[in-house]
Amino acid sequence: MVMLQSAGEDRIPLSIEVRLGVFFVFLFLVAIILDPKPVILPPAEEVAFPLSSKEIIRGDTSKMNVIFTFDGGSKDISSRKILKVLEKNNMKTTFFLTGDFVLTYPEVVREMKNAGHEIYNHTENHPYLTQATDREILLELDGMDRALRGTIDQSSKPYFRPPYGDRNDRVLKIAYGAGYQSVGWTVDALDWQESEGRTVDEVRSIILNSLAPGNIYLLHLGDSISGDLLEELINETEKRGYKIVSLKQGL
Numbered sequence: 237m238v239m240l241q242s243a244g245e246d247r248i249p250l251s252i253e254v255r256l257g258v259f260f261v262f263l264f265l266v267a268i269i270l271d272p273k274p275v276i277l278p279p280a281e282e283v284a285f286p287l288s289s290k291e292i293i294r295g296d297t298s299k300m301n302v303i304f305t306f307d308g309g310s311k312d313i314s315s316r317k318i319l320k321v322l323e324k325n326n327m328k329t330t331f332f333l334t335g336d337f338v339l340t341y342p343e344v345v346r347e348m349k350n351a352g353h354e355i356y357n358h359t360e361n362h363p364y365l366t367q368a369t370d371r372e373i374l375l376e377l378d379g380m381d382r383a384l385r386g387t388i389d390q391s392s393k394p395y396f397r398p399p400y401g402d403r404n405d406r407v408l409k410i411a412y413g414a415g416y417q418s419v420g421w422t423v424d425a426l427d428w429q430e431s432e433g434r435t436v437d438e439v440r441s442i443i444l445n446s447l448a449p450g451n452i453y454l455l456h457l458g459d460s461i462s463g464d465l466l467e468e469l470i471n472e473t474e475k476r477g478y479k480i481v482s483l484k485q486g487l
């Protein structure tokens with residue numbers, strides 16, 4: 237707004253209103269160009285530990301640890317047996333539960349919490365997440381989280397396991413935006429195929445023949461194989477120099 241006065245040329249000085257107007261338009265344009273994003277910190281309880289939109293399929297491979305994880309979908313067969321064996325061996329493990337499971341077996345879930353085990357999100361109703369809409373994915377995660385909070389006053393964050401391992405980039409990103417990192421597995425022990433004829437011997441072989449540092453094993457609460465085998469698996473893995481740890485301990 238510098239007024240140049242040159243001889244023989246009469247300029248009309250800009251009024252104060254016009255100058256102010258130009259100034260505010262200028263400020264507005266600067267604001268648009270810089271587009272400052274407000275920094276909103278999540279509530280303290282939501283800040284877990286380093287989270288990523290990348291899926292975890294293996295723990296720390298520099299240690300002789302293996303991570304056993306147990307999924308609870310709609311029915312419970314082995315929980316009590318597993319909890320007993322874990323207590324006897326002074327061991328912590330990791331459960332991925334559906335909201336459905338939590339509401340159907342609240343006493344078991346309380347026992348898991350009281351024994352110090354980790355409980356994470358396996359969605360509310362166990363759907364195929366790649367076929368769900370963005371909103372449905374969020375509702376599934378939130379539904380389970382609400383069930384857990386209502387039962388043991390504890391959040392299911394920051395980990396979730398997609399049912400059937402059915403996930404893609406979209407699912408992982410939406411879950412990440414909601415505060416969850418996906419946890420897959422290194423080895424599927426196939427205990428869930430019990431009703432199709434999978435035997436205890438086969439599951440034992442799958443696990444013991446695949447042992448490697450950092451491996452995450454997928455096991456289930458809805459069949460009897462995992463409960464029947466656990467004690468023996470603990471002994472055998474220890475004999476081979478491995479320690480069975482929880483997800484947090486093994487990452």
Ligand SMILES: [Zn+2]
Pocket residue numbers: 307308309358362399400
């Ligand atoms: Zn499942």
